[in-house]
Amino acid sequence: MAVEGVDYGAAESSSAFQHFWSLAIEEQFYLVWPVLVLAASGVWWSRRRSGGGQPGVSRVGLNLVVGAGGVASFVFGVHQTQVAQSLAYFVTPARAWELAAGGLVAVNAGWLARRSWLGRGWLAWSGLVVIAVSAVVITESSAFPGYWALLPVGGTCMVVVAGLSRATSAERVLLAQPLSQGLGKISYGLYLWHWPLLVLAPYYFQTESLSLTQSVVAAGMSLWAAIMSYVVLEDPVRSLPSLSQRPWRGVVLGTVLVFLSAGTASAAFRFVPDPRGTGATAEVLAAGSDIGQAVQESAAMIQVPSNLSPALSEATKDEPGTVLGGAGDCHMNLTDAELSVDPAQDCVFGDPHGAETVMLVGDSHAFQWLPTLDSAGKERGWRIVVHTKAACPIFDVKLENTQLKRDYAECYSWRERLMGKVTELEPDLVVTTGAVFNPRSEEHTADWIAGTGRVVSRLRAGGVAVALVADTPYQRKDVPKCLSENLSDIRGCSRSVESAMSDPQRRTGMESAAKQAGATVINPLGQMCTQQQCPVIVENTLVYRDNSHLTATFARTLAPYMADKIEPLLGRD
Template sequence: MTAGTLIHAEPVSAISGARRFRPDIQGMRAVAVLSVVLYHAGVPLLNGGYAGVDIFFVISGFLITGLLFRELDTTGRVAVAHFYSRRFRRLLPPAFLVILVTLLFGRSVLAHDQVLSLTSDAFWAAVYGINYHLALEGVTYQSAADPSALQHFWSLAVEEQFYLIWPTVLLIVGFAVARRWRRPVVATLLSLVFVVSLFVSIRVTDTNVPMAYFSLQTRAWELAAGGLLALSVPLVARLPDNALRWLGWGGLAAIVATLFLYTDATPFPSYTALLPVLGAVAIIAGGTRLVPGSVETRLLDRRPVQYIGRSSYAWYLWHWPMLVLLPVWLGRELVLWERLEVVFIAYWFAVLTYILENAAARSAWNHRRWLLAGAAGSVLIIAATSLVTVLMPSLQGRGAATAATLLRSPDPTGVDRAIARSLQITAVPANLTPTLAKASKDYPWEPSGCHAGLAQVVPHDCVFGDPKGSKTAVLIGDSHADQWLNALSTDAAANGWKLISMTKAACPVADLLVWNNDLKRPYTECQTFKAAAWPQIKAIKPDLIIASQADAVGASTFKPNTWAASTVQQLRALSGPKTRLVYLGDTPYMPADANRCVERHLDDVRACIYPINENAQWTDFYRTMRTAITTDRIGYVDTHAFFCNRYVCPAVVENMLTHRDQGHATRTYANWLAPMLAPIFEKGSLS
């Protein structure tokens, strides 16, 4: 939820020495929400619109800290219960309405696994924990493939977590500190929060983008910036008109620069968030007094801008679920003018919802009733998520239960016949394995850390196969190598080989610095990992090195010939005089929604057969790699033959799902194919 609108009280200054009503803050809300909704609509050039959330954090920190400190300064205490009841009254009615409508509409249009994910998100949104839920799931805000329709509630969670702590801190200050020292003590605390949180934000953005983007510890400094300004208003109000005027226009320039110069590739929040945050601070500071010719009088206090500002909270709540769910309902992506129409419709939903906000604001309920209403609303959402989950239809196939043909040898005709039979399957087998609900989790079994994550740079030499085997093989590459681990381990054990795994997520064999979309920067951890792993492999002097990698990792940056040549060079550099090399060609890429296609066509899964050359670019990489590997006389395994005939690929082979996602085979299917990989370990094979 867009955080600065979250208080959504009248924008008043709460510190002495300043104007009471602040139309400039209402106008800033309009700028912030327009930035976010137009960015989400995909308006060209507005690539940094996500920074509108940071503007809201600053506004919220300014208003809430100001209100709390005024109460502390005048009464010596903070009425925490009253504070929370006011927030519930302003925030909860629109928020719970949007969650419930999104949950019900999502139930009718989303695929099974997406509905279950949405119910989970609704639960975490209701208990103000969705930011950490998203961070721990590894969601990347700007580039999530299937974004949650409730993902935008993360910022409300950040605020509520901050305000779960901050009023209590101020209450303690009121009891422990004399009145004349309260302002400097609170300012010191906020300064400490600002410095520590900004430092954490910079460090975590380099290693864990989802956690950096969504977490309180990396965002608290933005709220603290607004709070520090609130305490500084008596000093800022003394500045001359020209200084205030320059602050306002300079702050607006900083925000505009952010919107147009930042992109999804910009590391964020990190130090880059300083530009929109300080820009917002400057605008608020410039509006401490009404100054002719200021950004307020020329822009922010205009009637249309003010009206958008008043409706900004509800507009933010409605626009994102509509942008996510309506394309699913229509069965196609929306073009730009359609997305703009959606956000325009969402605005009118916001106008209607603003009536609900006003009704709640005028309610005669006391603070106890609003606290109970907040708790009851959360319970209602939790109950609704449970009910939706329980009432979800079964994803069990309606076809007869079948057993997968047991492959007894590496003879390819066994797989060929299974694929040919599977192209004729109509009803999905009742014993589909893995189930559609569990497909995304059907990845290789291995102890934690054996397949290195994005931040891990020290390889773990995890041993599989026969630990006492007389010969040693090493598996290298990324997750497209790791997907074969369990099958290779079975074959290695059967042939008396020890198998050591040294794979790392998104880290190819090729000695090329690749771009990582999750980290939003060059993937230097991959280079560091290989710098540590390669000498270890050479010291082992393995009898066999098995390698594979995702062609898609290189396809966005490098030409196929460059990718292939670097891979061959690295394999040769790693091998000793007696080391055999085997390369597993990349697995075919499915359409992004292939497993959801199976879900929608349980009665006739033939609708989900896809062409082998679904993506021409990746096919070109595959062919180039095959040519380069075989030309260099390195052993090569054509994995496309395990999934497809010459033209098409079934999503279900016999009673098995072939893929857990667009690019990775399920562990179930990879294990079934284990006999096809056995020749890798047989003397004289694939050399």
């Protein structure tokens, strides 16, 4: 999940079990803490503290080790939040300081309990207020964990420390009440239940996003499930005399259940059948077919054809980085600023010895055209050089990356390196495009359009011909997923042309600016949509591998179309 958070092409849908990541970190703590106590803090025989030659632990040494580790983890977490927030959120080194804070409280519990001024209600109430404030002020847009994590962690530590020596007013008034105690007992189960039910609820209610009422119903079901699992399973099993009197049996039972769960999950992945089309065998769509006519005929398709290519289970893998060896190393991820994974890599496809050089540059919507240009290049004798970067069009515009949740500095560095590469290679043609999704502010739209014109002008001033490919339709939902759930009636999985041509102002403005600056605009809309609809399957071929990117299989069928559009730009009849 940490890697997927900085992977622009990662699946957008949530797993019902992704909240287990925090349990993984918790289990790592249980494994590391005893080792840390025994090996890193200085175990020695201390008769004064333990008596009878029993082992004791150096509190000073443990404080130094845990404290130093906690500080290092916190600094790393703050830095990583600024660089790649999802990595900081999920990886253990960036979150270990939170566990270290609890460890320091535990190590120093006796000393803290003797500080009478800490055992007062004011500290407990202050901690509760800090926790409540953190629940309100920390939002989806906050750079969390970073410095923000200090609020819930610090507030919790305050509440715990306040109750070490005696009951405080906060306990008597709030924390010791039956409702609070009951919620505490089921809190673990509530954590386990709430996320799967929230993820699965949209399927039950047949909606893309839950309403407030539906969310409350899902939360209520989570609460009920947590109570029942505590009463029927959790508490009875924990209280079994056969386990409580012989702890090793509990260890054995837990180990067996872990392996049983892992084996069941593995079997499910192996033996659950892939979704198969329920429709008749469709005509095979091949390069050279009349794609426009095939689109017209496929617009009325109702069932997924039985010979769909690629298969729905393989759709996400049908992309340039998988089907063309080495291509993935030339498409850089969000946090990369180099032109390729290996600086020595030339990123050449098509005909490596071709007389003309065509450069394909831009974001992932440019990268999706590589199978098209690779096939066209091999057929027409063109050398295709590709350099693309996730969510980074070459247009001279500032970008706030929604996944990194910050200014997209890596994109700007990559653009400058790319322009240097263009100057070095002196290509006969640069082909580019940029993904256009939901409408943006008027200011951003104006900057996007102006930035398109500036980049095209810069390339033309260097003597390079430019072709801007109009962006592909935006289906707004994961197409393979939608088809898998609607094998017998796929009509709800496609969009009208009006809906799929998202943010028309930015699309038309980008094309106009490119033309005025001297670029040729290639608009493949007629190869993907009718006048009214943009089908997601054409003949037997799946068009999209997610909500907007073309499958490599479909992209290849457009090679003759794209070759005919590019040929005149290279000065060849």
